[in-house]
Amino acid sequence: MRVAFLGLGIMGRPMAANLVKKGHAVTVWNRSTGKTVDGARTAGSPKEAVANAEVVWICVSDTAAVEQVLFGEDGVADGIKPGTIVVDSSTIAPAATVRFAERLKKQGAEFVDAPVTGSKIGAENGTLIFIAGGREETLEKVRPLFEAMGKQFVRMGDVGKGEAAKLAMNLQIALIYEGFAEALVLARKLGVDQKALFTLIQSSMVRSGVVDYKMPFVEKEDFSANFPLRLMHKDIRLTLEAAREAGIELPGLATVKQVYDRADKAGLSDMDYAVTLSVLASD
Numbered sequence: 001m002r003v004a005f006l007g008l009g010i011m012g013r014p015m016a017a018n019l020v021k022k023g024h025a026v027t028v029w030n031r032s033t034g035k036t037v038d039g040a041r042t043a044g045s046p047k048e049a050v051a052n053a054e055v056v057w058i059c060v061s062d063t064a065a066v067e068q069v070l071f072g073e074d075g076v077a078d079g080i081k082p083g084t085i086v087v088d089s090s091t092i093a094p095a096a097t098v099r100f101a102e103r104l105k106k107q108g109a110e111f112v113d114a115p116v117t118g119s120k121i122g123a124e125n126g127t128l129i130f131i132a133g134g135r136e137e138t139l140e141k142v143r144p145l146f147e148a149m150g151k152q153f154v155r156m157g158d159v160g161k162g163e164a165a166k167l168a169m170n171l172q173i174a175l176i177y178e179g180f181a182e183a184l185v186l187a188r189k190l191g192v193d194q195k196a197l198f199t200l201i202q203s204s205m206v207r208s209g210v211v212d213y214k215m216p217f218v219e220k221e222d223f224s225a226n227f228p229l230r231l232m233h234k235d236i237r238l239t240l241e242a243a244r245e246a247g248i249e250l251p252g253l254a255t256v257k258q259v260y261d262r263a264d265k266a267g268l269s270d271m272d273y274a275v276t277l278s279v280l281a282s283d
């Protein structure tokens with residue numbers, strides 16, 4: 001398929017590369033210049049990138065960035081043709097997603113929100129899970145692209161529901177990792193052997209995908225970004241905002257946010273969110 005891929009960050013670049021590998025005709029664009037993908041054409045603006053595309057795939061940092069790419073100067077809306085499908089894999093506000101979809105619909109474009117889970121390793125290995133919102137027929141049309149970049153896509157409902165479900169997923173990741181990190185800090189203070197604790201965790205019901213993924217990095221104290229803290233922090237803010245709009249409280253997540261606020265103040269935002277362990281350990 002002819003795909004315009006907009007946003008070549010930690011996630012977007014390997015995703016676009018996997019589309020090329022599977023034989024799709026890909027045109028890429030990134031806000032700052034110099035980021036390219038082998039085998040893909042590079043465009044000078046979103047408008048230029050989408051000119052001949054059947055599908056536009058977006059993966060940028062936050063709600064404001066998606067709005068800029070879609071409706072800013074020389075944005076997607078300036079160049080898109082009726083019938084084009086726009087898929088957004090950024091994690092952004094569900095309510096904004098619905099608004100963006102309505103604006104694009106006036107130009108005859110279909111919208112799908114398809115944020116991902118699987119982090120950098122999933123993007124590189126083509127094993128992401130897409131958490132999708134949109135019409136079933138539209139999702140079917142982009143199935144080959146989901147399959148090129150991921151191992152599965154799950155439809156959560158109409159437009160916006162992918163983002164809503166993604167926030168519900170990251171809420172759990174933030175809380176599970178916080179539990180692991182607090183347990184480690186306590187166990188260290190009480191003189192427990194860390195290796196023995198890891199073995200115990202992995203053989204007990206406490207074991208989880210989140211901990212399986214993070215444990216090797218924690219062991220090496222390698223907190224370089226797989227999923228930067230600033231993005232998980234953003235997701236926590238989005239989740240608390242969505243909860244406020246829904247009239248509910250999330251007391252656990254609100255407390256975890258305080259740890260992220262401290263990490264941010266300590267200048268750790270570009271590290272992996274796993275670095276919150278160091279923040280807790282420094283008390």
Ligand code: NA7
Binds near residue numbers: 030031062090
């Ligand atoms: P990164 O590695 O921080 O990459 C962010 C990308 O978003 C990168 O290409 C940025 O361009 C781009 N960006 C940021 N702001 C803008 C604006 N205003 N306009 C256009 N492009 C922008 O994030 P990840 O790849 O890890 O994650 C992407 C999304 O997936 C995010 O929502 C996560 O929560 C999940 P730059 O190179 O800085 O010019």
